[in-house]
Amino acid sequence: xxxxxxxxxxxxxxxxxxxxxxxxxxxxxxxxxxxxxxxxxxxxxxxxxxxxxxxxxxxxxxxxxxxxxxxxxxxxxxxxxxxxxxxxxxxxxxxxxxxxxxxxxxxxxxxxxxxxxxxxxxxxxxxxxxxxxxxxxxxxxxxxxxxxxxxxxxxxxxxxxxxxxxxxxxxxxxxxxxxxxxxxxxxxxxxxxxxxxxxxxxxxxxxxxxxxxxxxxxxxxxxxxxxxxxxxxxxxxxxxxxxxxxxxxxxxxxxxxxxxxxxxxxxxxxxxxxxxxxxxxxxxxxxxxxxxxxxxxxxxxxxxxxxxxxxxxxxxxxxxxxxxxxxxxxxxxxxxxxxxxxxxxxxxxxxxxxxxxxxxxxxxxxxxxxxxxxxxxxxxxxxxxxxxxxxxxxxxxxxxxxxxxxxxxxxxxxxxxxxxx
Numbered sequence: 001x002x003x004x005x006x007x008x009x010x011x012x013x014x015x016x017x018x019x020x021x022x023x024x025x026x027x028x029x030x031x032x033x034x035x036x037x038x039x040x041x042x043x044x045x046x047x048x049x050x051x052x053x054x055x056x057x058x059x060x061x062x063x064x065x066x067x068x069x070x071x072x073x074x075x076x077x078x079x080x081x082x083x084x085x086x087x088x089x090x091x092x093x094x095x096x097x098x099x100x101x102x103x104x105x106x107x108x109x110x111x112x113x114x115x116x117x118x119x120x121x122x123x124x125x126x127x128x129x130x131x132x133x134x135x136x137x138x139x140x141x142x143x144x145x146x147x148x149x150x151x152x153x154x155x156x157x158x159x160x161x162x163x164x165x166x167x168x169x170x171x172x173x174x175x176x177x178x179x180x181x182x183x184x185x186x187x188x189x190x191x192x193x194x195x196x197x198x199x200x201x202x203x204x205x206x207x208x209x210x211x212x213x214x215x216x217x218x219x220x221x222x223x224x225x226x227x228x229x230x231x232x233x234x235x236x237x238x239x240x241x242x243x244x245x246x247x248x249x250x251x252x253x254x255x256x257x258x259x260x261x262x263x264x265x266x267x268x269x270x271x272x273x274x275x276x277x278x279x280x281x282x283x284x285x286x287x288x289x290x291x292x293x294x295x296x297x298x299x300x301x302x303x304x305x306x307x308x309x310x311x312x313x314x315x316x317x318x319x320x321x322x323x324x325x326x327x328x329x330x331x332x333x334x335x336x337x338x339x340x341x342x343x344x345x346x347x348x349x350x351x352x353x354x355x356x357x358x359x360x361x362x363x364x365x366x367x368x369x370x371x372x373x374x375x376x377x378x379x380x381x382x383x384x385x386x387x388x389x390x391x392x393x394x395x396x397x398x399x400x401x402x403x404x405x406x407x408x409x410x411x412x413x414x415x416x417x418x419x420x421x
């Protein structure tokens with residue numbers, strides 16, 4: 001089958017709105033978590049979020065929105081967007097520039113797009129509220145576009161004139177990891193030569209606070225203490241939004257055009273827990289099988305892995321389940337370094353898989369191992385896992401990135417440092 005490489009990255013995240021900013025934050029362990037103004041009320045026990053800087057959405061009217069300078073977005077494009085689509089548009093612009101893509105290659109029948117988003121619950125609420133309280137005739141013209149999860153790929157396909165295959169993926173917090181795996185398969189099976197993989201979510205109370213209902217969100221009020229995956233004091237995740245974009249390309253196609261190569265996608269695996277709607281299987285069996293399939297697909301042995309970017313959201317049950325899976329995979333081999341970069345970024349939900357795959361690209365290309373921040377007392381149940389609690393000199397060559405979601409959906413993607421062969 002064809003080999004698959006990543007030739008461009010784009011970031012709009014809590015830890016930076018560009019590759020250099022994100023890289024600096026990761027290397028210096030700078031968190032994007034802060035007290036969130038939307039959670040200021042006394043009736044809201046949740047106080048922290050991984051805020052996205054440089055964007056404002058004071059009302060549902062697109063004319064009131066602001067975003068960083070340097071992006072060319074027409075009024076007609078903006079009026080159909082959601083906040084997550086605007087984040088993604090900016091991140092995709094970055095990825096196109098980094099990959100050195102011409103407009104002809106972006107808008108080409110062999111170039112497709114796979115997106116992941118939960119949609120804008122805020123705009124869906126605003127649009128439905130207008131219909132209910134003011135009548136159908138006051139419904140905004142673009143309500144049907146920006147009220148659905150598919151709004152992300154609808155906007156990007158139209159905005160960038162995508163002509164290849166396009167699809168929106170919806171598998172909870174595994175969504176954009178599924179998108180990356182499916183994009184790799186489409187290239188390996190000769191269906192496309194290039195794919196944009198996009199994960200994006202709104203960053204507001206509508207997308208984050210519903211998780212309070214299942215007690216999944218941290219109640220911590222100090223941004224320096226949460227989230228703290230693998231720590232005995234962890235009490236839930238901190239939500240975030242933003243966008244991450246990866247340009248996924250067939251190797252020979254990339255070499256012919258002299259593209260910069262960030263990393264190679266070796267393979268991926270997926271498996272389901274078959275256990276519970278929300279709670280992960282405490283044995284870690286589903287994630288273990290996803291990791292096994294990723295190793296098999298990539299023709300790797302457990303001992304080949306240098307680093308694992310864990311899903312680890314900082315929930316009590318989730319972290320232990322993942323440690324069980326890691327323990328089963330690596331029990332007869334060297335232990336890879338493990339960290340949760342959500343400890344710096346927050347949990348991006350459908351965005352998480354794409355963002356963390358892009359972070360793995362940076363780690364492989366730039367030669368560093370990301371830290372799992374805020375750990376002061378490692379949970380004894382995680383003590384035999386090689387968790388990175390402070391900067392280390394090791395530079396990974398081969399990495400895995402894990403994603404898990406509601407319903408027990410699990411994805412693992414294997415990536416390798418590009419070494420020119």
